[in-house]
Amino acid sequence: MTAYTNEQELLTALRRSDSAAFRNVYITHFNMVKYFIVKNNGTEEDAHDIFQEAMVVLFEQLAAGKFELTSSLKTWLYAVCRNKWMKQLEKQKRNVRMNDFEHADDVLLQEEISDESEKLQQLRKSLSRLGVGCRKLLLLFYYFKKTMEEIAVDLNYTNADNAKSQKYKCLQKLKTVYSSTPE
Amino acid sequence: MEINEETYRLFDRYHAGELSAAGRADFEQLLLSDEQLRNEFDWLNLAVSEIRMNGKSILKKQLAEIGAGIPASAFEKYSPSIKSKSFFKKWWWVIAVAVAIGLAATWFVLNRRSSPEHEGIDDARKDAVIESKDVQGTIVLKDEIIDDDSSPFGSPGAPATSDTISEVYVNSISGENCGVFSVRAISRSPNVFNDAERINSSGSQDSMDPIYYSWNDVSGATSETILKVECCLQNSHPAFYTYANRIVLSATYTDTSGLRFFQHGNELMMTDSKPGYFILQKGSAEKPLVRIKPYSVKGDLKDTVKEIISNKLKPAKK
Numbered sequence: 001m002t003a004y005t006n007e008q009e010l011l012t013a014l015r016r017s018d019s020a021a022f023r024n025v026y027i028t029h030f031n032m033v034k035y036f037i038v039k040n041n042g043t044e045e046d047a048h049d050i051f052q053e054a055m056v057v058l059f060e061q062l063a064a065g066k067f068e069l070t071s072s073l074k075t076w077l078y079a080v081c082r083n084k085w086m087k088q089l090e091k092q093k094r095n096v097r098m099n100d101f102e103h104a105d106d107v108l109l110q111e112e113i114s115d116e117s118e119k120l121q122q123l124r125k126s127l128s129r130l131g132v133g134c135r136k137l138l139l140l141f142y143y144f145k146k147t148m149e150e151i152a153v154d155l156n157y158t159n160a161d162n163a164k165s166q167k168y169k170c171l172q173k174l175k176t177v178y179s180s181t182p183e
Numbered sequence: 184m185e186i187n188e189e190t191y192r193l194f195d196r197y198h199a200g201e202l203s204a205a206g207r208a209d210f211e212q213l214l215l216s217d218e219q220l221r222n223e224f225d226w227l228n229l230a231v232s233e234i235r236m237n238g239k240s241i242l243k244k245q246l247a248e249i250g251a252g253i254p255a256s257a258f259e260k261y262s263p264s265i266k267s268k269s270f271f272k273k274w275w276w277v278i279a280v281a282v283a284i285g286l287a288a289t290w291f292v293l294n295r296r297s298s299p300e301h302e303g304i305d306d307a308r309k310d311a312v313i314e315s316k317d318v319q320g321t322i323v324l325k326d327e328i329i330d331d332d333s334s335p336f337g338s339p340g341a342p343a344t345s346d347t348i349s350e351v352y353v354n355s356i357s358g359e360n361c362g363v364f365s366v367r368a369i370s371r372s373p374n375v376f377n378d379a380e381r382i383n384s385s386g387s388q389d390s391m392d393p394i395y396y397s398w399n400d401v402s403g404a405t406s407e408t409i410l411k412v413e414c415c416l417q418n419s420h421p422a423f424y425t426y427a428n429r430i431v432l433s434a435t436y437t438d439t440s441g442l443r444f445f446q447h448g449n450e451l452m453m454t455d456s457k458p459g460y461f462i463l464q465k466g467s468a469e470k471p472l473v474r475i476k477p478y479s480v481k482g483d484l485k486d487t488v489k490e491i492i493s494n495k496l497k498p499a500k501k
Contacts, residue, residue, distance in 0.1 A: 017242070023249050027257050030250070034258075052246040056239055123233040135237075142231050143238025168188040174230060 007073050015062040017144055022055060029074055033081040042085060050088070054080040063145035126178040134170035141167055184213065184220050194227050 002020040004010040013021035033054075034047040042050075054077055061067035069076060127135060137155060140146045148160035148167075157163040184190065196202055197210055214221045 019245065019249060022246060023253065026246070026250055027253055028261050030253075031258050031261050048247070048250050052243050052250065055246050056242055059242060060239075119229060120233055120236075123230060124237070127233060127237055138234050139238045139241065142234045143242075164192070165188060168191050171191060171227070171230065175226065178226075178230075 007069065010073070011062060011067070011069070014059060017059065025055065025058075025073070025077070026051070029077050032074065032078060036078070036082060037085050040085065041089065046085070046088075050081050050084050051077075053084055063143075122181050123174075123178055126174055126181050129177050129181070130170065130174055134166075134173060137163070137167055137170055138174070184217050186219065186223050190220070190223065191227070194224060198231075 002013075002024055004013065004021070004024065010021055010024060014025070030047070030051050033051045034044055037047040037050060038044065057080055058067065058077070127138075130138075133155065137151060140151050140154060141148070146154065148163045151157070151167075152160050152163040155163065157166060193210065197207065202210060214224055
């Protein structure tokens with residue numbers, strides 16, 4: 001396991017989406033979460049899901065520059081996992097209660113959201129049809145929040161401007177594929 | 184507005200919050216006025232939203248692979264803190280309860296065995312009582328003390344019947360009924376109660392209320408009581424043995440019958456004229472009575488003695 005001298009160093013590595021850093025966090029803190037979830041009507045599988053979701057939140061906050069560590073990472077992870085698991089338990093309870101009712105309202109709701117989800121569905125298909133290079137570039141920029149300089153290095157572009165132009169081209173390509181993808 | 188790479192860079196700068204307040208306001212105004220720009224911006228937002236969803240699922244998949252790739256033994260290394268915490272949580276109460284029970288039991292045992300708290304008493308008769316050689320001798324000494332004008336009992340301020348003791352507590356056992364009596368104004372005439380009040384009792388009555396015996400002083404009730412006690416002894420009455428090692432009775436009435444009575448008890452309790460009382464314990468053959476220091480009494484004597492007696496004479500569970 002890769003050793004980090006302090007949590008800040010670990011967080012920096014996580015921000016880079018360094019898999020060794022994720023592994024480190026996983027090994028160090030998963031058992032704590034597993035213990036809590038198993039003790040609270042969950043399974044080990046639930047614990048993995050919740051832990052991974054918390055790691056995603058951690059990464060997204062780090063990537064967006066919104067992460068502020070006021071306590072230890074362990075405490076933060078425990079609090080996030082606990083909240084997520086409590087919400088899930090509450091949701092499960094609600095679902096059980098909802099099963100007792102007619103689902104007439106669901107149909108209306110479904111109609112309202114179907115238009116948006118169809119567009120997203122179409123976009124998902126378009127994205128999968130995009131070349132690997134373009135998909136990777138867009139993901140690195142929009143999700144992993146890498147800078148154009150970092151992307152240029154990662155994807156072997158000559159420079160950041162070149163990567164920027166490439167990103168524009170990829171978006172145009174996605175748009176074209178999207179327009180031509182049947183609904 | 185023509186849509187080109189620059190437009191997309193503007194979108195990115197807007198999303199990244201890189202525009203100034205004025206630049207942001209201008210951009211938003213432009214979005215309202217330019218439909219083509221707005222459509223392009225909406226499309227990009229939708230695309231970015233899907234890209235992010237895609238990124239999230241990719242990251243989660245990566246994390247799942249990382250998790251799956253970690254051997255269980257690697258997690259074990261980080262289990263102890265959790266295990267110890269759970270151990271602590273689970274066993275802390277057990278340990279705490281055990282300690283509390285232990286302390287309570289120790290306190291109970293020590294409290295039963297320990298001598299009363301000694302705070303000293305101004306008692307001129309101390310040596311005389313301690314050096315008594317037998318019960319009878321003690322009674323004689325006690326009588327002498329009562330006659331002694333310099334003693335608290337014989338002082339001019341004492342009741343008109345100077346041969347009375349202000350208060351004596353007698354433990355009387357009659358049949359199944361065990362009672363502790365506060366006896367006032369006891370005459371030096373043998374076996375006479377002039378006034379008695381039962382202050383503690385337990386068990387059920389079998390034949391006659393001990394108070395009845397007490398009140399019937401002129402008919403030799405004390406002798407009857409003692410005889411009854413002897414009867415209890417002979418019959419190994421459970422009520423008697425509940426109290427046997429803590430018998431408290433007045434030495435005033437321990438004549439020959441009382442002597443036998445006392446042979447089965449360990450304590451002889453006598454009140455003092457001053458607030459307080461002392462206890463004589465059965466000692467060795469050479470020194471049958473050993474005086475242990477008296478309790479000091481705060482507040483009402485009777486209440487204090489009641490409290491002491493109720494603690495000391497608490498019936499044992501069968």
